[in-house]
Amino acid sequence: MRYKSCKYIQHGIAFRHDAVSICNKLCGTKRYEKFNIPYEGDFYQKYIDVRNEAIENCKKGILPHEGCFSCPYAEEKDWDEDYKFKEIEITHWVHCNCFCCYCAMLPVTEGKITKSKQNSPYVELLPVIKRMLKDNMIAPDAFFSITGGELTMLKEFPAIMKLLLKQKNANYGFCLQTNGIIYEKLLSKALERDRRTTIVISIDAGSREMFKKIKHVDKYNDVLNNIKHYLKDAKVNKDHIIAKYIIVPNINDSEEEIDKWIETCKELGVITLQPSIEFCSQVVNPGTFKQSQGELYRYMKEQIIANGFKMITYDFLEEIIKNESFDITLK
Numbered sequence: 001m002r003y004k005s006c007k008y009i010q011h012g013i014a015f016r017h018d019a020v021s022i023c024n025k026l027c028g029t030k031r032y033e034k035f036n037i038p039y040e041g042d043f044y045q046k047y048i049d050v051r052n053e054a055i056e057n058c059k060k061g062i063l064p065h066e067g068c069f070s071c072p073y074a075e076e077k078d079w080d081e082d083y084k085f086k087e088i089e090i091t092h093w094v095h096c097n098c099f100c101c102y103c104a105m106l107p108v109t110e111g112k113i114t115k116s117k118q119n120s121p122y123v124e125l126l127p128v129i130k131r132m133l134k135d136n137m138i139a140p141d142a143f144f145s146i147t148g149g150e151l152t153m154l155k156e157f158p159a160i161m162k163l164l165l166k167q168k169n170a171n172y173g174f175c176l177q178t179n180g181i182i183y184e185k186l187l188s189k190a191l192e193r194d195r196r197t198t199i200v201i202s203i204d205a206g207s208r209e210m211f212k213k214i215k216h217v218d219k220y221n222d223v224l225n226n227i228k229h230y231l232k233d234a235k236v237n238k239d240h241i242i243a244k245y246i247i248v249p250n251i252n253d254s255e256e257e258i259d260k261w262i263e264t265c266k267e268l269g270v271i272t273l274q275p276s277i278e279f280c281s282q283v284v285n286p287g288t289f290k291q292s293q294g295e296l297y298r299y300m301k302e303q304i305i306a307n308g309f310k311m312i313t314y315d316f317l318e319e320i321i322k323n324e325s326f327d328i329t330l331k
């Protein structure tokens, strides 16, 4: 049937730290409230009910929210009647073994560094994922974004990952984002299984001193060693181990530091780089966009290409730079 909807309404589920949510539009720390179902009672069934209602409304031409009309994910097309989950976001915990000055989760963590692995205080996800599998609600080609928080600090991460990796007749793709401080062999295992899988490691520095300034822990060398480890593990898809640099105003925003980061990545044998800018403060403190971020972002892109790396980027960053503002909240 042809109607306007989006892949998240039709096939998405996002386990966020405080609620399970339909709308997956990247919008800093906020999402459309009506779709945030708190982790209480049978929240999974509630989620299914709310989503079914949203799909029925889309069929009648009623999108869930006025923000949907300008959302790049909204599209009119023939949607199939199979509502299995294909876009699954797992970010239901916030714990981390470092404290990045730019972390989107800062309003929740308040910079607290966690030393031991923990589960989310709100929900244990393993039973929910088991239920989804039992109900045959996960599409065989589903894509999981596992970000967090820091996945190596989530106690139930290995159990969830092992369960997903052992499913027969399924080939799941993963976007796995880690700070790289702790090595996790399951990431390498996931990389082998599906060409869509990426391991993204935000280094954000080209030196130990700068790393400490950004992350508040002295683990630069561990991160470099772990990147080497992942690259060595990778028999296939080596180019899917991605090193990232987020330009943070007044901290690592210098050509010199970017050059050092590029040089280090070259020495490590990294193939793909991701340039980025700090964008959540644009939500927390609108109007603080710094022009140097835009100039340096373009410098970084040029250098990445000039040095023969592959590159991935977020499309919306050029838009932010062009407008010198960042408004991704859903009004």
Ligand SMILES: C[S@@+](CC[C@H](N)C(=O)[O-])C[C@H]1O[C@@H](n2cnc3c(N)ncnc32)[C@H](O)[C@@H]1O
Residues within 6 Å of the ligand: 096, 102, 103, 104, 105, 147, 148, 149, 150, 151, 177, 178, 179, 200, 201, 202, 244, 246, 276, 277, 278, 279, 280, 281
């Ligand atoms: C919240 S982090 C969690 C995953 C993991 N701990 C990490 O840092 O890679 C998810 C991704 O968002 C990025 N990120 C976090 N805060 C950001 C911000 N304020 N601006 C731009 N990117 C940000 C991180 O670099 C990371 O790639």
Ligand code: SF4
Residues within 6 Å of the ligand: 005, 006, 007, 008, 009, 022, 023, 024, 025, 064, 065, 067, 068, 069, 071, 072, 073, 074
């Ligand atoms: S805002 Fe975009 S992603 Fe969110 S529900 Fe609407 S169309 Fe989908």
Ligand code: SF4
Residues within 6 Å of the ligand: 094, 095, 096, 097, 098, 099, 100, 102, 103, 104, 105, 148, 149, 150, 178, 179
């Ligand atoms: S490593 Fe990730 S989760 Fe941890 S503080 Fe940095 S951005 Fe946040």
